[in-house]
Amino acid sequence: MSTQARRASEWTIHGERVVDDTRRAVLGIADVELPNGVRFEQYVLRVPPAAMVVVLDDDERVLMMWRHRFVIDRWVWELPGGYLDPDEDPATCAAREVEEETGWRPRTMEPVLGFQPMVGTIDQQNLVFLSRGAESTGAAPDVNETERLGWIPLTEVEQRIHTGEIVGSGSVAGLLAVLLAKANGRL
Template sequence: MKKFEEKTIQSETIFRGKVVHLQVDEVRLPNGKTSKREIVKHPGAVAVIPVTKDNKIVFVEQYRKPLEKSLIEIPAGKLEPGENPITCAIRELEEETGYTTNELSFVTSFYTAPGFSDELIYIYITDELKKLDVPKDADEDEFVDVIELTLEEAKQYVLEERIHDAKTNYAILYLHALESRG
């Protein structure tokens, strides 16, 4: 038995949506007692840290309904079933920013909210951007503005909470670390 493992006794899907599914599991705890776990099932996501030739980071600003406000974020999107993360990363970069690339480097992956969700996000970086001659159509329910910022400007946006999500904060921290190494 894995340390602290919770054994599923029963699992019930209570909602199937376009983006997530919600299930409630009854589990046996390591001490033998039982408890309920509400779990958001998510297919996973990708995000790209796009850096231009003049060393600006390409962000998108979009409205986030759960927060009732707009955030400035690195381009990102949901994986389709069976989709390769690199394929998804290029698609999202093209749809959201009008840029493409042939060079993506894997940075890391992490769970976004492991207390209630299984979403795993893959982060890539590129400094080999090419503007598309004909921009790709964004998803019909997605509205974004493209913003290019220096690393210093992005850090200020973090302080102002205009950049306020984990993946984008991670991206800025990562770029700051690269810059500090010289």
């Protein structure tokens, strides 16, 4: 695209160099130029896509995991989910992650939402699915993933977000999308 065809507010990327490249992330530094000509370097983190699931039972409770997140050093409620394997179907990944992490097998998988959690620095597609119900496999939850499981009433979700019990962007966005769908009669 020529410079003239670019939008007036579009940033120009003059290059990007890799600082660290691992299985789960590529950290780079981009050389960017603002529309007014100011040039600077910006860290960029590229992470594989992730998929998560709002598992909603017949009593309108959401399956969530109580887990410690060392980066923020807090215990929080989260939706089950994880990284997609290369070329993996997102719905397949989401269902696999629910079963691996919780011991529950989702009955259905409906796409709810796709989003980027931190577009100024991180490139990571997040996909949220809705499962209407789940069957217990009899397997115990993965001790490396969760301290315990809880079926949180959908009516309590907004308050738990406000009190900081639910803080992860995937969990917050997915749960709010489901609440919005319910409020608009789409659920």
